[in-house]
Each structure stands twice: as structure tokens, then as C-alpha cells.
Amino acid sequence: MAQNLKDTILNPILKGNPISVLVLGICSSLAVTVQLKGALVMAISVTIVTGLSSLVCSLLRNTIPNRVRIIVQLVIVALMVILVDQILKAGESTYAIDKQLSVYIGLIITNCIVMGRIEAFALGNKPIPSLLDGLANGVGYGLILIIVAFFRELLGSGTLLGFRVLPLSYVPNNLVILPPFALILLGCIIWIHRALDKDLQEK
Amino acid sequence: MNKIFEKGGKLHWLRSTADAFDTFLAVPATVTRKGSHVRDAVDLKRIIIIALIAVIPAAVFGMWNVGYQHSLAVNGPSATPDILANFWYGFLKVLPLYLVAYIVGLVIEFGTAQIRGEEVNEGFLMTGFLVPLIVPVDVPLWMLAVVVAFATIIGKEVFGGTGMNILNPALLTRAFLFFSYPTSMSGSSVWISLGKNEQLVDGFTGATPLALDGAAQYSTSIWSEFLGTIPGSVGETSTLCILLGAVLLIWTGVASWKIMVSSVAGALLVGGIGQIAGITDIPCWEQLLLGGFAFGTVFMATDPVTSAQTETGKWIYGFLIGALCIMVRLFNPGFAEGMMLAILLCNTFAPLIDHVVVTSHIRKKFRKFKTA
Amino acid sequence: MNTNSNIYTIIYTTVVVVIVAAVLAFVSMKLGPSQEANVKAESLRQMMAAAGIESTDNLYSSKNAEVLDLYAANISKAYTVGLDGIQNGELSIDRSNIELVSGLKAQNKIIKDNKAGKDNKDNKTATLPVYVFNSGVCVIPVYGAGLWGPVWGYIAIEPDFTTIHGAYFDHESETPGLGAKIKDEEWFREKFAGKVIAFGKEEPFCLAKNAEAEGADNAVDAITGATMTSKGLNTALNVWFNAYESHFEKLAKETEPEEGQAEDTVAEDIVTEYIVVENTVAENTVAKNIVEE
Numbered sequence: 125m126a127q128n129l130k131d132t133i134l135n136p137i138l139k140g141n142p143i144s145v146l147v148l149g150i151c152s153s154l155a156v157t158v159q160l161k162g163a164l165v166m167a168i169s170v171t172i173v174t175g176l177s178s179l180v181c182s183l184l185r186n187t188i189p190n191r192v193r194i195i196v197q198l199v200i201v202a203l204m205v206i207l208v209d210q211i212l213k214a215g216e217s218t219y220a221i222d223k224q225l226s227v228y229i230g231l232i233i234t235n236c237i238v239m240g241r242i243e244a245f246a247l248g249n250k251p252i253p254s255l256l257d258g259l260a261n262g263v264g265y266g267l268i269l270i271i272v273a274f275f276r277e278l279l280g281s282g283t284l285l286g287f288r289v290l291p292l293s294y295v296p297n298n299l300v301i302l303p304p305f306a307l308i309l310l311g312c313i314i315w316i317h318r319a320l321d322k323d324l325q326e327k
Numbered sequence: 328m329n330k331i332f333e334k335g336g337k338l339h340w341l342r343s344t345a346d347a348f349d350t351f352l353a354v355p356a357t358v359t360r361k362g363s364h365v366r367d368a369v370d371l372k373r374i375i376i377i378a379l380i381a382v383i384p385a386a387v388f389g390m391w392n393v394g395y396q397h398s399l400a401v402n403g404p405s406a407t408p409d410i411l412a413n414f415w416y417g418f419l420k421v422l423p424l425y426l427v428a429y430i431v432g433l434v435i436e437f438g439t440a441q442i443r444g445e446e447v448n449e450g451f452l453m454t455g456f457l458v459p460l461i462v463p464v465d466v467p468l469w470m471l472a473v474v475v476a477f478a479t480i481i482g483k484e485v486f487g488g489t490g491m492n493i494l495n496p497a498l499l500t501r502a503f504l505f506f507s508y509p510t511s512m513s514g515s516s517v518w519i520s521l522g523k524n525e526q527l528v529d530g531f532t533g534a535t536p537l538a539l540d541g542a543a544q545y546s547t548s549i550w551s552e553f554l555g556t557i558p559g560s561v562g563e564t565s566t567l568c569i570l571l572g573a574v575l576l577i578w579t580g581v582a583s584w585k586i587m588v589s590s591v592a593g594a595l596l597v598g599g600i601g602q603i604a605g606i607t608d609i610p611c612w613e614q615l616l617l618g619g620f621a622f623g624t625v626f627m628a629t630d631p632v633t634s635a636q637t638e639t640g641k642w643i644y645g646f647l648i649g650a651l652c653i654m655v656r657l658f659n660p661g662f663a664e665g666m667m668l669a670i671l672l673c674n675t676f677a678p679l680i681d682h683v684v685v686t687s688h689i690r691k692k693f694r695k696f697k698t699a
Numbered sequence: 700m701n702t703n704s705n706i707y708t709i710i711y712t713t714v715v716v717v718i719v720a721a722v723l724a725f726v727s728m729k730l731g732p733s734q735e736a737n738v739k740a741e742s743l744r745q746m747m748a749a750a751g752i753e754s755t756d757n758l759y760s761s762k763n764a765e766v767l768d769l770y771a772a773n774i775s776k777a778y779t780v781g782l783d784g785i786q787n788g789e790l791s792i793d794r795s796n797i798e799l800v801s802g803l804k805a806q807n808k809i810i811k812d813n814k815a816g817k818d819n820k821d822n823k824t825a826t827l828p829v830y831v832f833n834s835g836v837c838v839i840p841v842y843g844a845g846l847w848g849p850v851w852g853y854i855a856i857e858p859d860f861t862t863i864h865g866a867y868f869d870h871e872s873e874t875p876g877l878g879a880k881i882k883d884e885e886w887f888r889e890k891f892a893g894k895v896i897a898f899g900k901e902e903p904f905c906l907a908k909n910a911e912a913e914g915a916d917n918a919v920d921a922i923t924g925a926t927m928t929s930k931g932l933n934t935a936l937n938v939w940f941n942a943y944e945s946h947f948e949k950l951a952k953e954t955e956p957e958e959g960q961a962e963d964t965v966a967e968d969i970v971t972e973y974i975v976v977e978n979t980v981a982e983n984t985v986a987k988n989i990v991e992e
Binding site for chain 2: 923924
């Protein structure tokens with residue numbers, strides 16, 4: 125059991141990473157990775173949403189009518205997303221970040237990772253492993269987001285978390301700020317990930 | 328080849344590099360031993376050498392023009408038309424660009440060949456020769472180094488090196504430069520070479536005719552557009568010199584005349600429609616003389632690796648490039664020039680065009696076979 | 700229990716939806732006021748940044764309550780005007796009940812409909828806000844469409860009712876590093892200070908490529924690489940300046956009746972300058988031709 129739990133937590137972060145292996149949730153990772161701060165908030169939000177909705181769906185897993193299960197899951201995910209969005213909007217210090225992330229917080233609902241984990245894991249497992257699985261997937265997603273955002277903010281603005289890191293004489297690279305560069309970075313991350321992990325290489 | 332580079336030898340790990348220099352300087356003694364192979368005098372090395380010769384007129388003229396535009400900008404119309412001095416000035420300006428492009432590109436090329444244990448190929452000789460001709464002459468050298476490295480790795484080596492790339496590497500370099508550092512790639516001051524303390528004379532705008540046509544406040548004589556005595560990136564201004572290169576390329580069969588002809592046709596069609604519809608005042612044939620159209624059509628679009636391979640496909644591919652280029656010029660206020668975007672876009676479509684051509688051909692044959 | 704029967708399904712979904720709705724309603728009720736306070740404080744920050752009351756960084760690092768205090772201490776009056784330039788409403792400036800005109804989008808539509816000569820069906824009259832600070836600076840909003848979403852901002856105008864004191868711009872989703880510069884780059888905002896709004900002209904302000912080079916004092920260079928955002932902002936500025944035109948001309952006449960004439964000459968100066976500018980362009984072309992030959 126302990127081994128199982130460890131796998132549940134580590135697998136989504138490394139071998140079964142939702143972005144770099146399953147290639148899910150690409151859209152938002154292109155959109156919110158211009159600045160590290162936004163990516164961090166997004167990562168936390170997604171982690172909370174996947175964790176809580178997996179937990180709730182797992183609790184309800186024996187009562188959900190099979191025919192409408194997707195709709196019920198969707199309602200639960202939507203509830204979590206709206207809650208996160210409302211709380212971000214209400215907090216004095218999070219309001220500015222929420223404005224910067226604009227629609228992408230709301231769009232977490234369309235993030236395939238959330239629904240994917242509920243369907244694939246939460247509906248067939250006990251609440252605690254489901255919660256951990258959801259959280260771990262959120263972390264796996266967030267990790268990639270933060271790596272991408274780190275490079276994009278560093279090279280594109282010369283700052284990290286809004287603080288100037290590179291000297292003012294550094295000329296910001298505009299391509300880095302444009303969404304295609306996030307795709308190139310993601311490609312590089314997948315490349316490195318696969319090069320390091322022999323199991324992931326396709327024959 | 329020297330023994331120490333052979334398998335088991337001390338310097339075996341350096342064999343790619345050694346091999347590259349060896350075959351570059353001498354004819355290799357090894358031949359294919361089994362199976363049939365085509366005997367032809369034309370190989371990659373020769374194609375590239377012919378292409379290089381074809382670009383030389385445009386390059387030489389470009390260097391002179393850099394000096395000429397510079398003296399116009401600083402001294403005004405009274406500038407002494409000293410051909411040699413102008414050429415020398417331009418040569419000194421362009422030489423560092425060449426050094427940077429070649430050093431960065433070749434280091435990456437040798438490095439990746441070394442890592443993969445493959446032979447180094449000559450692909451970068453051509454790319455490196457084209458890159459300085461299509462960027463602003465005053466571009467900071469470090470910027471050039473960054474984008475050349477980036478384009479070579481992401482645009483070419485990732486796909487498997489010369490011959491496997493989807494996008495034209497030289498053009499990709501320019502695209503990366505354009506999107507990475509837009510302020511040093513657009514506007515009216517970047518196309519003229521200026522020293523640190525030099526001032527523009529009054530009334531000299533320095534913008535390319537294409538950029539100014541958007542604002543409709545410019546008229547250059549057709550003759551100077553054809554000769555190339557206008558501001559622009561080094562190699563693109565002189566339609567005459569590019570035509571000389573085109574003749575050589577077509578005569579030797581290195582580049583496809585179909586792509587060039589259909590590209591011109593596409594440009595004329597869209598340019599003509601734009602002219603009739605009153606979108607632009609530029610006559611459609613003048614579009615061919617402006618900006619990078621001629622250079623792109625002759626040297627970039629015809630790149631045998633990234634263009635369409637089928638004969639019908641070449642017509643479609645060329646036509647799309649010409650049409651898209653003028654479309655961007657006419658309809659996108661953000662970009663004065665559309666050649667780079669048009670060629671890169673069509674590069675990505677080339678495999679699809681080929682696929683459609685081949686499958687439709689097969690279907691046609693199949694139908695014939697059925698009826699018979 | 701048969702979880703697949705129709706009755707069970709219907710009851711189950713109903714219960715789930717009711718619970719979710721209840722939770723959301725509760726949360727929205729609880730958080731609503733603080734969300735509104737955030738939005739209001741944000742507008743106040745931008746307004747005061749434009750009016751130069753505090754630096755933008757300070758404003759953004761201070762708490763909402765401090766922002767409200769600062770506003771209440773510095774505002775002298777706030778009111779709304781119609782498109783005819785006549786005041787048609789008061790806005791409370793009391794610390795406990797600060798009123799702002801929030802629906803800029805709706806106002807923008809009324810202005811545009813009016814310009815196009817359309818009767819707006821609801822027969823709404825514009826309520827364009829004017830915030831007058833103790834220093835005599837008036838702040839007005841501008842609003843328009845950028846490349847991806849709305850762009851808006853606040854323009855502070857000096858007591859002479861033509862010179863711009865400061866400006867602040869914001870956007871919903873412009874491209875970071877390109878269009879987003881209207882908000883992020885301080886040098887862009889600072890360029891507006893000291894410029895003049897040429898009220899009375901069809902385009903009172905000019906935000907365009909190389910506009911400054913032509914020397915007019917109502918022009919600011921567009922941001923390189925952000926053509927569409929700059930264009931949108933230019934339209935926003937001109938549409939709203941036109942809408943406020945009658946009001947500010949009235950104000951200028953009221954406060955300085957004897958200098959009314961001087962005002963006219965200024966306007967004339969601007970017009971002549973424009974012609975000169977056009978001549979320079981022509982000359983440029985001529986000069987260019989000479990150079991070519």
C-alpha cells in the first residue's frame with residue numbers, strides 16, 4: 125500500500141507527467157507562462173482544482189448514475205473552478221494576478237487533466253489516493269508550467285517574479301514572449317525528459 | 328583517411344570533423360560497393376557551389392550599395408560616387424556578419440555531426456552565405472550569433488540536419504531575428520549603415536520604398552529599383568544582379584524555373600487585383616522589383632530541400648508564395664514585407680502539396696486502370 | 700440501489716445542481732463586496748496615477764483602504780456630463796460611499812451610436828464622468844477596442860483644459876511585451892504629459908507611427924510592434940476626446956472669459972502646424988527624389 129501511494133504521488137510528476145508525457149493542458153501552458161508569478165498562481169489553482177474535484181468525485185463515485193457521470197463531474201469541476209476564481213478576485217493581493225490571468229483561470233474547467241484524472245482514477249479509487257493523485261497531477265502540470273515560465277520571464281523580460289535579474293543592458297527577446305516560443309520550450313522539455321528516461325522512448 | 332581516425336584509432340571520436348575536411352579538400356576514395364547507384368557529376372557539394380556563385384553578383388552589388396547608401400545618408404546627394412571606396416566600406420560592414428554567421432553555424436554543424444557520429448555536410452555553407460544578405464547591415468553581431476544558433480539548432484538539427492529540415496534555415500534566421508528583436512528589424516533607420524557619431528542629412532528618410540508605400544509618400548524611379556540603388560538588406564535590393572543569378576541557376580538546372588515563374592505569376596495576379604481594386608497605387612509589376620521578392624523567389628523559394636518535390640507541386644508552391652507575399656504586403660499593416668512569411672508558410676505546406684499531388688495522381692491512374 | 704434508474708438520475712442531478720448553486724450563491728454573496736472594492740480601488744489607483752497624485756508603484760503597493768483615503772483627501776468634485784457638455788449628475792466623493800462611473804463600455808457604445816447618428820433604443824443619455832482633483836486637474840476616462848480585448852485608460856487634464864497632465868492605460872488581454880506596453884512601460888505613459896489635446900479638430904490627438912517626428916504637440920509615437928493596439932488606443936482617445944469636447948470648451952470659456960481669444964489662437968496655431976507638417980512630408984519626398992537622382 126505504501127509503495128502504491130508513493131507511485132500515485134510520484135508517477136504524475138515524473139513518468140506520467142500530464143504535460144510532457146500525456147501532452148495534456150498545452151493550451152493554458154502557452155498562455156499563462158509569460159510571467160513566473162502568473163504561472164505559480166495558475167499552478168496552485170490547477171492543483172487545488174484537480175485535488176478537490178478528484179476527492180469529491182471519489183466520495184460520490186458509488187452514487188453517481190453512470191449515464192450522466194460526465195455531466196456530474198463537469199458540474200463539480202466547474203464549482204471548484206468558480207470558487208477558485210471568486211476567491212482570487214476577492215483577495216486584495218491576488219486581484220492583480222487574477223486580472224493578468226484573465227480568462228485562463230475560468231478555462232481550467234476545459235483543462236483535460238482535471239476531467240482525465242477523475243475519469244481515469246477518482247471514479248475507481250478511494251478518496252485519499254484520489255486526492256493525492258489529483259494533487260500530484262496538478263503539481264506535475266505546475267512544475268512544467270514553472271520551468272517554462274522561468275525561462276520565458278528571464279529571457280523575455282530579464283526579470284523573475286517581477287524582480288530584475290539580468291542587467292538593464294540585456295535586450296529582451298520578444299520571441300520568447302510570444303506563445304510559439306512556449307511550444308518550442310515544451311518541445312525541448314519533452315526532448316530532455318525522453319532522453320533521460322529510456323522507458324518513454326518510442327521504438 | 329588517416330589511420331588514427333578509423334575505428335579503434337586514437338582520434339576516432341573526431342572522425343566527423345576529419346572526414347569533413349578530408350572530403351572537402353580531396354575526392355574520397357571510397358565508392359559504393361553493392362547495389363546500383365546513380366553516377367552523376369552533380370552532388371550536394373556541387374549544387375551548393377553553383378548556388379553560391381549565383382548569389383555572388385547580388386552580394387557584391389549589395390556591399391557596394393551599403394557604402395553608397397551610407398554616403399548618401401551622411402553626405403547628401405553631393406556624395407562622391409567613388410565605386411571602390413563605397414564597396415570597401417560595405418565590404419568591411421558585411422565581413423563581420425559573414426564571420427559571425429559562419430563561425431556560429433559551422434561550430435554547431437560540426438558539433439552535432441560529432442555527437443551523432445555522422446559526416447559533416449555542406450548545407451551550412453549556403454545558409455551562412457545567405458544570412459548576412461537578408462538581415463539589416465547594422466544588426467548587432469551578438470544578435471546575429473544568437474539567432475543563427477537558434478535557427479540552426481531548432482530549425483535544422485532538431486529535424487535531423489541538412490536535407491531533413493522543413494523550413495529554410497537562412498530564412499528562419501531572419502524570422503527569428505524579426506520576431507525576437509522587432510525594433511532592430513523595422514522602422515526607417517535600420518537599413519542604412521551609420522557610424523556612431525554620424526548624422527543623417529535633412530530629408531533623407533532611409534526607409535525602404537516598401538515601408539514607405541504604406542504611407543504613400545514616396546516615389547523612386549523604377550530604374551533605381553531595378554538596379555538596386557535603394558535602401559534595403561544587403562543582397563535584396565538589386566533585381567538585376569538577382570536575375571543574373573537566376574539565369575545561372577536555371578541554366579545549370581540547380582533551381583526550379585517552375586517555382587520562379589509561378590511565384591512571379593502569383594505575385595502579378597494578387598498585385599493586379601490589389602491595383603484594380605484600388606488597395607494600392609503600386610503597379611503589380613513594380614511589386615516584383617521591391618523588397619525581398621526577387622531574392623526570395625530566386626534563392627529562397629527554390630531551395631530544393633524545403634520546396635515541393637513534385638513537378639505539379641512546384642507550380643502550386645511557387646504560385647502560393649508569390650500570391651501570399653503580395654497579400655501580406657497589401658493587407659497586413661503590421662508587416663511592410665511579406666516574402667519571408669510567405670516562403671516559411673509555404674515551406675510548411677510543401678509536404679502537404681506533394682502529398683495531394685501524388686495521391687491525386689495515383690487516383691487518376693487507378694481510375695484509368697479500372698476503366699481499361 | 701439501482702443508480703441507473705431514471706428517477707434516481709433525475710433526483711440525483713437535481714440535488715447536485717441545487718447544492719452547487721447554493722454554494723456558489725453563498726460564496727458570491729460573501730465575496731461580492733470585497734470584489735467590488737477591489738475593482739473600485741483599481742480604478743481609483745489608475746485615476747490617481749494619471750493625475751500624478753502618487754507614483755504608480757506606490758499606489759499599487761498600498762492597500763485598498765489607503766487608496767480610498769488618498770482619493771477622498773485629494774478629490775474636490777466629481778460629476779457626469781452628457782454629450783452636449785452639460786452636467787447631468789453628481790458623483791459622491793464621500794469616503795464611505797465613493798461613486799464612480801463603471802460601465803465605460805456602455806458609455807463607449809452611447810458615444811459611438813450618437814456619432815453614427817443612430818438613436819439608441821433605450822434612449823440612454825451619456826453620463827461621462829469628470830473627476831476634478833484639488834490640484835485643479837480633471838481626470839477623464841477613455842475606452843476602446845485593442846487587438847484582443849478592450850483597452851482603456853485615464854487622462855488627466857491641466858486646469859487650462861487642453862494640456863495633458865498625465866495618463867494611465869490598461870488593457871484586458873493585449874500581447875505581453877508588445878501591446879501590453881501601453882500599461883507596463885512608464886516611458887510610454889510619460890510621453891503624454893505636456894501634450895495638447897486639439898479640441899475642435901476631427902482628430903484631437905494622434906497616436907501613430909513616427910507621429911512625434913512631425914513635431915505636432917498633440918502627437919505621440921505608436922509602440923513599435925503593436926500596431927493594432929496603438930491604433931485601437933488612438934481611436935479610443937479620439938472618440939472620447941470628441942465626446943468631452945463641448946464640455947471642456949465650455950469650461951475653458953467659463954473660467955477664463957478674457958482669455959477666450961487666446962484659446963482660439965492656440966487652436967489656430969495647431970492647425971497651421973499641421974499644414975506645416977504636411978509640407979514637411981512633401982518636402983521629404985522631394986528631397987528624397989533629389990537624393991535619388
